[in-house]
Amino acid sequence: MVNKPEWVYSDKVKDHFVNPRNVLDDEEEYRPDGKGIAGNIKCGDEMIMVIKVDKARGIIADCRWKTYGCASAIASTSILSEAVKGKTLDAAYHITAKDIAKELGGLPEHKVHCSVLGHKALRAAIDDYYKRNGMTDKAGKEK
Amino acid sequence: MKRKVYLDHNATTPLHPEVKKAMAEAMEAFGNPSSMHGFGRQARRLIDDARDKISSFIGGRPEDIVFVGSGSEANNTVLNLLYCTARRCEAPHTKRHRVITSQIEHPCILEAAGCLEARGIEVIYLPVDKYGKIDMAKYEEVMSEKTALVSVMMANNEIGTIQDIKKIGSIAHKYGALFHTDAVQAVGKIPVDVGDLGVDYLSLSAHKIYGPKGVGALYVSPGAPFCPFIRGGHQERGRRAGTENTTGIAGFGKAIEMRAKEMDIESRKLLSLKARLRAGIEKNIKDIEFNGHASDCLPGTLNVSFDAAEGEAILLYLDLEGIAVSTGSACSSGSLDPSHVLMATGASAELAHGSIRISMGRDNTEEEIDYTVEKLAFVIDKIRNMSTVAVKEDHGK
Numbered sequence: 001m002v003n004k005p006e007w008v009y010s011d012k013v014k015d016h017f018v019n020p021r022n023v024l025d026d027e028e029e030y031r032p033d034g035k036g037i038a039g040n041i042k043c044g045d046e047m048i049m050v051i052k053v054d055k056a057r058g059i060i061a062d063c064r065w066k067t068y069g070c071a072s073a074i075a076s077t078s079i080l081s082e083a084v085k086g087k088t089l090d091a092a093y094h095i096t097a098k099d100i101a102k103e104l105g106g107l108p109e110h111k112v113h114c115s116v117l118g119h120k121a122l123r124a125a126i127d128d129y130y131k132r133n134g135m136t137d138k139a140g141k142e143k
Numbered sequence: 144m145k146r147k148v149y150l151d152h153n154a155t156t157p158l159h160p161e162v163k164k165a166m167a168e169a170m171e172a173f174g175n176p177s178s179m180h181g182f183g184r185q186a187r188r189l190i191d192d193a194r195d196k197i198s199s200f201i202g203g204r205p206e207d208i209v210f211v212g213s214g215s216e217a218n219n220t221v222l223n224l225l226y227c228t229a230r231r232c233e234a235p236h237t238k239r240h241r242v243i244t245s246q247i248e249h250p251c252i253l254e255a256a257g258c259l260e261a262r263g264i265e266v267i268y269l270p271v272d273k274y275g276k277i278d279m280a281k282y283e284e285v286m287s288e289k290t291a292l293v294s295v296m297m298a299n300n301e302i303g304t305i306q307d308i309k310k311i312g313s314i315a316h317k318y319g320a321l322f323h324t325d326a327v328q329a330v331g332k333i334p335v336d337v338g339d340l341g342v343d344y345l346s347l348s349a350h351k352i353y354g355p356k357g358v359g360a361l362y363v364s365p366g367a368p369f370c371p372f373i374r375g376g377h378q379e380r381g382r383r384a385g386t387e388n389t390t391g392i393a394g395f396g397k398a399i400e401m402r403a404k405e406m407d408i409e410s411r412k413l414l415s416l417k418a419r420l421r422a423g424i425e426k427n428i429k430d431i432e433f434n435g436h437a438s439d440c441l442p443g444t445l446n447v448s449f450d451a452a453e454g455e456a457i458l459l460y461l462d463l464e465g466i467a468v469s470t471g472s473a474c475s476s477g478s479l480d481p482s483h484v485l486m487a488t489g490a491s492a493e494l495a496h497g498s499i500r501i502s503m504g505r506d507n508t509e510e511e512i513d514y515t516v517e518k519l520a521f522v523i524d525k526i527r528n529m530s531t532v533a534v535k536e537d538h539g540k
Contacts, residue, residue, distance in 0.1 A: 008459070017456075017459065017460075018463065020529060023528065023529050037531070041492070041493045041496070041531075041532060042492040042493065043473075043492075044453060044472060044473045044481065044492075044496045045453075046531045046532070047531065048531050066529055066530060066531045067529055067530070067531060068451065068452075068453055068530045068531045068532050069453050069456065070453055070454075070455035070456055070459075070472065071455060071456055071459045073453075073456075074456060074529065
């Protein structure tokens with residue numbers, strides 16, 4: 001049993017839980033190009049993701065978030081916000097819950113289902129961006 | 144060294160130093176308590192001694208106490224002692240096909256009751272009011288000569304609410320039903336007297352009161368029907384088979400002996416710590432709600448919900464500060480449903496997800512409570528800054 005984590009989740013989850021990156025402070029001030037919401041409070045997890053897009057290159061220039069939820073919900077949104085910066089909209093759109101869980105060094109199976117919702121919020125944000133920019137042909141294509 | 148503050152005594156407690164000593168001594172008595180030789184008799188004496196201590200603390204005769212492996216086993220024993228499938232079983236209560244319990248019982252009662260339902264027994268789960276008190280009108284309404292058994296917990300593990308067990312029991316008896324109370328959270332924290340309460344069965348556990356894990360007991364009143372849950376030996380007067388856990392039982396006896404000495408003083412101390420904690424939270428954190436009953440509550444238990452913050456996150460941030468609490472959030476349970484107890488009190492799912500239980504014990508100090516309030520305020524602030532749920536604006540502070 002080498003490097004058995006002493007905490008309930010992996011060291012990476014702990015790191016992002018303790019020091020969450022890219023938390024959205026003030027939405028009005030941030031003026032996102034796209035915004036998405038996933039989950040709901042009743043189920044215990046809800047996420048908002050907002051993005052800024054480098055329109056010329058079609059890549060995500062910046063990403064911020066807010067999360068109501070448990071440690072893995074917070075950590076998974078945080079790590080996703082780091083991972084998507086610089087990615088093309090298309091590549092970001094295809095990130096899955098499994099990808100996020102893998103990036104976090106693994107999560108218990110039931111946690112992947114209930115708390116990893118960042119990719120859904122991100123897709124909603126990208127769809128929102130498409131809609132705002134008249135690119136409706138692209139929006140919602142991967143539902 | 145990092146500071147450690149243990150505030151999860153309803154989950155389990157550390158061993159009392161006297162219990163540790165008693166257990167270390169009892170480990171020498173390795174003989175089988177059923178053996179007739181000196182080694183066996185030495186172990187037997189320890190068990191008898193523990194039995195005497197427990198019966199003198201909760202009332203009843205020593206022979207009414209059955210040692211079992213846990214509070215959960217005691218509870219399962221009671222729910223399974225009726226409705227034996229053996230044809231020769233003629234216990235009068237088996238002719239009655241209704242069991243009454245409550246919506247806020249420990250899962251071991253609820254799941255055992257679910258098994259009874261699967262066997263065709265009608266189980267009624269009594270609702271509770273917003274403070275967690277049994278709906279007595281509903282209880283009297285469903286109570287009749289059809290009821291075989293009523294099982295209602297004395298004090299709730301999550302919110303600490305204490306039921307009027309004496310009254311609930313007397314109504315059960317008026318209709319000839321048997322009455323059981325799960326007093327695992329009550330014995331050793333508040334006065335419990337089986338004679339005064341008028342119970343037929345009462346479950347208790349050692350590890351909630353500074354005794355060891357893996358030992359519980361069931362009080363069975365004289366003349367109450369009984370059917371063993373674990374068979375295969377004459378131990379415990381044929382009521383619970385299996386070679387006795389001498390070390391654990393001796394520890395249980397010592398824990399009870401220490402409760403007899405310390406419960407009253409500790410209870411006053413815990414009430415004062417709780418008042419301090421409650422005032423500290425109210426003063427430093429906005430948008431909160433206390434759950435449970437204000438006065439009919441275990442002295443060391445405080446359950447509180449925070450708007451816009453999720454319980455597992457609160458628990459784990461506090462853990463990083465060395466503070467141990469528990470939560471009614473779904474996340475901690477591995478299911479998607481938040482605390483069934485808080486939901487039964489009519490709390491919203493959000494309130495239940497955002498709840499934490501702080502349960503204090505004999506070693507906690509005022510300084511620890513102040514430290515906890517300080518860290519809790521910091522943690523709630525941190526979580527709310529990340530939350531999708533906006534907390535109500537300063538409402539004219």
